[in-house]
Amino acid sequence: MPQTVKGVISRSKGADVEVVDVVVPDPGPGEAVVKIETCGVCHTDLHYREGGINDDYPFLLGHEAAGYVEAVGEGVTDVAPGDFVILNWRAVCGQCRACAKGKPWYCFNTANATQKMTLTDGTELTPALGIGAFIEKTLVASGQCTKVPEADAAAVGLLGCGVMAGFGAAVNTGGVGRGDSVAVIGCGGVGNAAIAGALVAGATTIIAVDVSDAKLEQAKHFGATHTVNSRSTDAVEAIRSLTGGNGADVVVEAVGRPETYEQAFYARDLAGTVVLVGVPTPDQQVTLPMIDIFGRGGALKSSWYGDCLPSRDFPMLVELYKQGRFDLDAFVTERIGLGDIEAAFDKMHAGEVLRSVVEL
Incomplete structure (x- = not known):
């Protein structure tokens, strides 16, 4: 009935x-x-x-x-x-x-x-x-x-939804590995999950970027090794300076805005990866010089649901949680x-x- x-x-x-x-x-x-x-x-x-x-x-x-x-x-x-x-x-x-x-x-x-x-x-x-x-x-x-x-x-x-989207953006879509440098722009639930994912995957430099000092402090709990308040600091220059002048191996954009996507694009290393997991509105557009897209190489990716396979990823992440690792x-x-x-x-x-x- x-x-x-x-x-x-x-x-x-x-x-x-x-x-x-x-x-x-x-x-x-x-x-x-x-x-x-x-x-x-x-x-x-x-x-x-x-x-x-x-x-x-x-x-x-x-x-x-x-x-x-x-x-x-x-x-x-x-x-x-x-x-x-x-x-x-x-x-x-x-x-x-x-x-x-x-x-x-x-x-x-x-x-x-x-x-x-x-x-x-x-x-x-x-x-x-x-x-x-x-x-x-x-x-x-x-x-x-x-x-x-x-x-x-x-x-x-x-x-x-949100935690899997962020974790998967870093680990599944971005392919973060041991020793990588990672920057995450936007430290809400999805961004902090990306930070946590980067930590689990073995990244050694994890840079959190936001306009809120409170959120940046919170990001440290999830594994951020460095924080950047982009309201008062140039985020691209800060990420480069924290990565030997090169830029991060993987930059996760967890905001979904043209200006933060542009930051992500220029904050990555040559042949680095940008992952868009922040959800933009239909009217938003981003404009980048094609020579910069060509000249920097690497990959520009979008992440659908953290590119997760629920039957594979959910049980694994629950086990990591029960082990105290996530x-x-x-x-x-x-x-x-x-x-x-x-x-x-x-x-x-x-x-x-x-x-x-x-x-x-």
Whole structure:
């Protein structure tokens, strides 16, 4: 029987979110119902509320989540009721041209649940990133459930989006290795995860760049060896001076703005790598001299979800967390309830939190 549970929706652009009754269907073929334990409040949820993704209102917000599988539909064999899972928004198909080439992290045919969750009047909801996890129970494609060792859901659930995006930008996309120099521009949740990833990968010089001294101090906890406040210091010159005048081997841009991307481009070493993981708005453009692009060599990359493969990366990172080698707890600034999400958006916008995490 369908279940009616409490969830958080955005009805229209810019309007405050609401806690409402949501009808969750029984899982159909290839689907699973997950009882949500925790869900992080991510910038992407705010983008949905503000109409920055699309206008398919009303949205069921939330996607950075962990919980327990409650029920599965016909044909589901990868997870079972009772499994502790982190939800992911790129459930790979295994058959598209990217998967066939052995690069499933680029899958072009990722799956979501076929059925729709609705309001009690039948209005269909659009789940954020195909998940919709600011809710007591949600319906997803079974491939969006990644089974992991049990751990604090508030911490490991953040792997579902921001932390994985940052860690993967450094390690998977940027290919940071032992002895490398790394600069990270933008020290929010994603940027600090990139810093933590660079540390785990063996980088020896890790430079954090931001306009907030408080964020820079926080970045040291995640592994930054040097900090640069770009409000008062030329970030490019500072990064070069900290890397023997050469520039960093890998520069991760975690802001998504033209001016910080240009900083990243010129702050890398010859043949170095720039990784864009900050999400720009559709209207933003960057202009660089083609001779500089040609003359500096190296690679300019964008990072989709940290180029992660959830079945490979989530369990590995949970194990690193349990071994004390990856401090996911440090990303959890506060634990809140479903009714506190609007206030959490305000704190996020003010830069007061890394992550507010909803506990259900």
